[in-house]
Each structure stands twice: as structure tokens, then as C-alpha cells.
Amino acid sequence: MGSVTHVPAPPMTRPRLIATDLDGTLLRDDKSVSDRTVAALAAAEEAGIEVFFVTGRPARWMGVVSDHVHGHGLAICANGAAVVDLHRGRRIVQVRELPRETALTVVEELRTAAPDVSFAVERTGGIHYEPQYPQFHLDPGALIAPAEKLLADEAEYADEPVLKLLAHHTELVPDEFLGMAREAAGHHAEFTRSSPSALLEVSGPGVSKASTLARCCAQRGVAAEEVVAFGDMPNDLEMLSWAGTSYAMANAHPAVLAATTHRTAANEEDGVAAVIERLLELPPAG
Incomplete structure (x- = not known):
């Protein structure tokens, strides 16, 4: 029987943007995206909340989510070094290189x-x-x-x-x-x-998930306080600290658990989807 993890109440106001890591966070351990998670992401976009995938993965390894995207077609890859358009063949549209x-x-x-x-x-x-x-x-x-x-x-x-x-x-x-x-x-x-x-x-110097996410949000007029972020490993720390609201997965690295004030269920238990359902006041998935 899977463990039961308490999901804290979400912020009172809906965010304008959701930023989520993939491996160990949005993805199950077998690298799949559950039907519940796909439905939650679609519901978020229908409610006017933009979704960014923010990952250490390269663009060519984004098939795990590009096959399931709806409006959420933007990914920040390689820990912030590349911004990728998933709707255009995983094309890299911005590069922050390591000299x-x-x-x-x-x-x-x-x-x-x-x-x-x-x-x-x-x-x-x-x-x-x-x-x-x-x-x-x-x-x-x-x-x-x-x-x-x-x-x-x-x-x-x-x-x-x-x-x-x-x-x-x-x-x-x-x-x-x-x-x-x-x-x-x-x-x-x-x-x-x-x-x-x-x-x-x-x-490269100054390149991280957080700094590239901040740039992308600034281009859209989205403030850090309007972002909810999810992550599980040290490469998520800066992003989780930058976002107005952040959630550590139950399976997160100890440093991530220590740096965040909110928790959600493990990736195997659809922790990201659980928070989105609460944000949108959706009925919990059965």
C-alpha cells in the first residue's frame, strides 16, 4: 500500500504560471506521465495558467512530455541552458551556452x-x-x-x-x-x-533553471509571486527559492525538503497533479 502524504492547502490566489521539473517530479519512475497528471495540466491551461517544463534533460529527450502537451509547449532544458519549443519539433529557440x-x-x-x-x-x-x-x-x-x-x-x-x-x-x-x-x-x-x-x-556563469525561468517570466510580465514551482533535486533549489510558492516532492533530496515550506505527494503518487487539483478546486482523481 502506498504511503499517504498530506498536501498542504495551496495559496489563496491562483498562480499565473506553473513551473515543474520532470524526472522525480512530474514523471513516474518509469518516465511516464499519468493520465491524472495529463488531465491536471490540461485543466490548468484551460483555467489560464501557463505551464513550463523545467528540466536538466536535453531537448532530444523531451518526448516524454511533448507527446502529451496541449498548450504547454515551452520547456527550459539543460538546467536553463536552452529554451525549447515542443510544438515545433523540440526546436531550441534560445541558448545560454557554456563558453x-x-x-x-x-x-x-x-x-x-x-x-x-x-x-x-x-x-x-x-x-x-x-x-x-x-x-x-x-x-x-x-x-x-x-x-x-x-x-x-x-x-x-x-x-x-x-x-x-x-x-x-x-x-x-x-x-x-x-x-x-x-x-x-x-x-x-x-x-x-x-x-x-x-x-x-x-x-555557464549565472545559468540555472531559476535564472532562465525568471527571464521567460519577465518576457510575459509574470512576477515570481505568481509562479508555483515543483522539484525534487539540488538542481531545482534555485528555482524553488525564486518562485513565490514552491513544493518539494515527498521523494525529494533532503536539501530540497529543507528549503521549501510546502510538500506534496511523491512523483509515483501524482504529487504535482494533487496540488493542481486543489488550486483549481477540482474533485480529487479516483
Whole structure:
């Protein structure tokens, strides 16, 4: 029997925008979107509430939601490095790149701090990685070479902007690796994590889910106080702090639970949908 999680009462006024993470938040563990969640998102848009998907995923991995979107066709991907139009073939419409020189500096400094680290380079057209890096079954066309070569001026695909650098370690504890990396190279770029393993995600200076969401909201005249956000991992922290109202999933990382005042049910129990139903005063799904 699944656990029962209390869902606090929502704010008194309806938000103008809902910003939700995907993995561990909107998606079930099998990466599906439940019928209840699809219906709740559609009801939110019908009520005039815009929906943004805000994720660490690249644009090419957005099929999990692009097959279910109605009006909600905007996604903020790669932890804020790309804004994607899901209604136009997952086309990237805005890029906030990680400068190549900055990425090379991070590679150098992390190799010194954690010699067994391995890297991947996420570009607008796909991911490429070092031989030691865990391979992505979803990206069979990746180039495999040392990060320094993948980031070189003369590298294949060098004309494609770098969205983020990924750093993996097989032995370090994830949060300890994050702290070590920030101490070694945090003055060059933004470091975060969303994986249960020791996998760090590195973005350009000032680039995060929160900063790109704030830009998109400003373009629409939406204030932070008019946003409700959902998340579960450290890469959601800035977004949850920026939004006027934020919810941590019951399955969230301890740092996320500590940073938010509202809780909802776990992703496996449709926690996002439960809050939307309360916001819209809809009857709970049976």
C-alpha cells in the first residue's frame, strides 16, 4: 500500500504560471506521465495558467512530455541552458551556452581535484564523452574522445554551442563530489546535480533553471509571486527559492525538503497533479 502524504492547502490566489521539473517530479519512475497528471495540466491551461517544463534533460529527450502537451509547449532544458519549443519539433529557440574556454578550465581543475573524474560534453546537437564516461544508450552517435579534444577549436561539431559539461566519478559520494567541485572550480561556472550517482552538471556563469525561468517570466510580465514551482533535486533549489510558492516532492533530496515550506505527494503518487487539483478546486482523481 502506498504511503499517504498530506498536501498542504495551496495559496489563496491562483498562480499565473506553473513551473515543474520532470524526472522525480512530474514523471513516474518509469518516465511516464499519468493520465491524472495529463488531465491536471490540461485543466490548468484551460483555467489560464501557463505551464513550463523545467528540466536538466536535453531537448532530444523531451518526448516524454511533448507527446502529451496541449498548450504547454515551452520547456527550459539543460538546467536553463536552452529554451525549447515542443510544438515545433523540440526546436531550441534560445541558448545560454557554456563558453568553451570556461569548460576547458573546469576540466583542468576538476582533474586536479578528482583525478578519476570523466567528462561528457552536451552540445545543442547531441552529447559526446570520454571513453571512461558511462555511455548513454539514447545517444548512439556520440563522439568518444578526451574532453580536451571534444572541446578543441577544431573538434567536430565545434560550431554547436556547449550547453553543459557533465562530470562523473565512480567512487565519490554525490554531495561530497559536488562540494569538492564547487570549491575547486565554482568561481568559473555553475555546478549542480540531479542524478542519484556522482554525476555533476556544469553550466555557464549565472545559468540555472531559476535564472532562465525568471527571464521567460519577465518576457510575459509574470512576477515570481505568481509562479508555483515543483522539484525534487539540488538542481531545482534555485528555482524553488525564486518562485513565490514552491513544493518539494515527498521523494525529494533532503536539501530540497529543507528549503521549501510546502510538500506534496511523491512523483509515483501524482504529487504535482494533487496540488493542481486543489488550486483549481477540482474533485480529487479516483
